[in-house]
Amino acid sequence: MAATTHLEASLARRRSLTDEERVVLRALPSERSTYAHGDLIVREGIAPEGSCLLVRGMAMRAHRIGRSERVVSALHVPGDFVDLHSFLLDHLDHDIVAVGPCTIDFVAAEHLEEITRDYPHLGRLLWLETLIDAKMHRMWVATRAALRGSQRVGHLICELHARLGMVGLVNGGGFEMPLDQRGLAEVLGYSVVHVNHAVRDLRAEGLLEWTGGRMRLPDPGGLAEFAGFDPAYLELTHPKG
Amino acid sequence: MAATTHLEASLARRRSLTDEERVVLRALPSERSTYAHGDLIVREGIAPEGSCLLVRGMAMRAHRIGRSERVVSALHVPGDFVDLHSFLLDHLDHDIVAVGPCTIDFVAAEHLEEITRDYPHLGRLLWLETLIDAKMHRMWVATRAALRGSQRVGHLICELHARLGMVGLVNGGGFEMPLDQRGLAEVLGYSVVHVNHAVRDLRAEGLLEWTGGRMRLPDPGGLAEFAGFDPAYLELTHPKG
DNA sequence: CGGCACTTTGAGAGTGGTCAAACGTCGTGG
DNA sequence: CCACGACGTTTGACCACTCTCAAAGTGCCG
Numbered sequence: 001m002a003a004t005t006h007l008e009a010s011l012a013r014r015r016s017l018t019d020e021e022r023v024v025l026r027a028l029p030s031e032r033s034t035y036a037h038g039d040l041i042v043r044e045g046i047a048p049e050g051s052c053l054l055v056r057g058m059a060m061r062a063h064r065i066g067r068s069e070r071v072v073s074a075l076h077v078p079g080d081f082v083d084l085h086s087f088l089l090d091h092l093d094h095d096i097v098a099v100g101p102c103t104i105d106f107v108a109a110e111h112l113e114e115i116t117r118d119y120p121h122l123g124r125l126l127w128l129e130t131l132i133d134a135k136m137h138r139m140w141v142a143t144r145a146a147l148r149g150s151q152r153v154g155h156l157i158c159e160l161h162a163r164l165g166m167v168g169l170v171n172g173g174g175f176e177m178p179l180d181q182r183g184l185a186e187v188l189g190y191s192v193v194h195v196n197h198a199v200r201d202l203r204a205e206g207l208l209e210w211t212g213g214r215m216r217l218p219d220p221g222g223l224a225e226f227a228g229f230d231p232a233y234l235e236l237t238h239p240k241g
Numbered sequence: 242m243a244a245t246t247h248l249e250a251s252l253a254r255r256r257s258l259t260d261e262e263r264v265v266l267r268a269l270p271s272e273r274s275t276y277a278h279g280d281l282i283v284r285e286g287i288a289p290e291g292s293c294l295l296v297r298g299m300a301m302r303a304h305r306i307g308r309s310e311r312v313v314s315a316l317h318v319p320g321d322f323v324d325l326h327s328f329l330l331d332h333l334d335h336d337i338v339a340v341g342p343c344t345i346d347f348v349a350a351e352h353l354e355e356i357t358r359d360y361p362h363l364g365r366l367l368w369l370e371t372l373i374d375a376k377m378h379r380m381w382v383a384t385r386a387a388l389r390g391s392q393r394v395g396h397l398i399c400e401l402h403a404r405l406g407m408v409g410l411v412n413g414g415g416f417e418m419p420l421d422q423r424g425l426a427e428v429l430g431y432s433v434v435h436v437n438h439a440v441r442d443l444r445a446e447g448l449l450e451w452t453g454g455r456m457r458l459p460d461p462g463g464l465a466e467f468a469g470f471d472p473a474y475l476e477l478t479h480p481k482g
Numbered sequence: 483c484g485g486c487a488c489t490t491t492g493a494g495a496g497t498g499g500t501c502a503a504a505c506g507t508c509g510t511g512g
Numbered sequence: 513c514c515a516c517g518a519c520g521t522t523t524g525a526c527c528a529c530t531c532t533c534a535a536a537g538t539g540c541c542g
Contacts, residue, residue, distance in 0.1 A: 190499090
């Protein structure tokens with residue numbers, strides 16, 4: 001599937017697109033790359049000449065604060081326009097790192113500028129994507145203050161389940177999980193040992209199965225209830241045209 | 242000063258505006274309101290018909306997660322377009338609450354739509370404001386993972402010092418601080434007792450003076466060094482036209 | 483002077499970190 | 513087929529960070 005088809009699907013999942021807009025998106029040039037687990041997709045500090053659309057795999061934003069190890073501020077799933085914002089900002093303040101094998105489509109900044117100039121509604125949909133990213137960031141801030149241990153782990157798992165479900169990557173109640181317990185700890189700001197205990201507790205409660213790089217939620221509602229997860233912040237529906 | 246002059250100043254602090262754009266912004270109708278400390282400015286779940294520009298005071302975003310007390314995901318200072326995103330999203334997933342006495346200018350959604358439609362560059366500046374919000378959110382996620390205790394408290398104080406400085410609200414090395422220790426704890430996701438100890442330590446190190454609702458940084462560089470604070474993420478400069 | 487709100491201190495307990503070691507699993511090479 | 517090593521998972525011991533509850537101290541204002 002071409003890059004632009006992915007962008008089309010990505011925008012269409014939240015708002016309706018006209019036929020003309022679909023044509024414009026399909027005609028949008030892009031360049032495809034693949035990465036292995038842990039590869040640097042975009043390096044902190046550089047001025048990217050385009051933005052990257054995540055087609056397959058996951059990616060994370062990794063910051064360096066003071067003298068600490070890298071810390072993760074966000075996780076992205078297929079369909080996410082990972083650094084769409086870099087075409088208005090001049091440089092990234094963090095790395096973008098591949099989580100599991102990744103496929104990325106790069107879209108040049110000039111083409112994004114054309115879209116925002118010539119197709120205001122499409123421009124607003126791109127803006128909307130960045131606003132939803134911001135909502136997720138705020139929810140991460142809030143859940144880190146409100147939840148501890150297995151609830152916090154469960155909340156992230158619910159979020160991934162919902163986000164991957166939206167792009168058709170959940171089947172049989174489960175999904176591919178490219179992060180191991182160490183990676184999950186890094187994303188959550190926990191230690192491996194602590195995540196291990198939280199996962200053990202979720203398993204014991206019958207709320208999580210996780211083997212061989214695949215996660216399954218035997219009782220998604222129960223996990224959501226347990227973790228205080230309300231998917232409203234993900235804007236999964238089509239409320240406006 | 243009229244609402245629209247504030248918006249003009251707000252956008253001009255990061256990018257250059259043309260004379261025409263300044264005229265458009267000054268002609269933008271808005272409605273002014275004032276609030277007392279703790280007042281609800283916008284309630285979770287409603288569909289606002291406009292966006293609010295913070296003119297004076299501070300405001301915070303307060304979430305409810307699971308069965309927890311309210312948790313704060315962001316803090317806003319004068320010049321911030323607090324819920325600019327609500328004109329593309331259909332409802333807020335959190336409250337916006339006044340911190341100290343606040344003045345707010347409401348701008349109707351239809352006028353924002355006109356601007357984004359008729360003045361693409363202005364639209365991009367509005368988009369940029371929301372992108373910088375998102376950067377701050379990510380930094381909050383990252384600092385909560387990377388920093389503890391007095392470093393985390395110090396980082397927030399450095400951020401406030403920098404953001405208030407950008408809008409001319411720092412004088413004599415200090416600024417008005419409408420939050421008390423309890424409020425600061427709420428914003429940081431800490432308990433009052435813990436914040437009190439962190440503040441005590443910062444004072445003992447000569448990095449903070451805080452009396453009578455006013456905060457002063459005797460050694461801003463020293464505090465930034467101590468807290469691992471790098472203001473780059475706030476985009477204080479004018480790198481693009 | 484008497485409230486009242488905020489700050490400060492102390493004690494005890496839960497959450498989460500570090501270090502270290504044991505255990506499993508899986509792919510490679512003999 | 514088995515031995516081996518690499519890597520991820522699991523467990524235990526111990527300690528630091530942070531919370532809650534409680535109470536005392538401080539400053540402001542009627």
